[in-house]
Amino acid sequence: MPSKIILCVVHGKTGRLARLNFTQLCTSEREPEVRLALRIRYKKKLNHRLLNEHVHKLCYNVLVYDQC
Numbered sequence: 001m002p003s004k005i006i007l008c009v010v011h012g013k014t015g016r017l018a019r020l021n022f023t024q025l026c027t028s029e030r031e032p033e034v035r036l037a038l039r040i041r042y043k044k045k046l047n048h049r050l051l052n053e054h055v056h057k058l059c060y061n062v063l064v065y066d067q068c
């Protein structure tokens with residue numbers, strides 16, 4: 001079975017990566033966190049809902065915790 005294509009909301013890029021490399025924004029606390037961080041760091045404004053969207057784990061950590 002081919003792996004599902006998942007879109008990282010940070011890059012806006014899809015990847016055929018394993019699900020374990022991704023984290024899902026499944027809580028409503030994480031959504032504004034990511035939205036705000038994207039605005040500040042990438043000057044990127046997302047209008048669609050981020051809830052239940054996927055982000056690379058690495059992207060999420062860099063974005064929210066400022067770690068690499």
Ligand SMILES: [Zn+2]
Nearest residue numbers: 008011056059
């Ligand atoms: Zn990413």
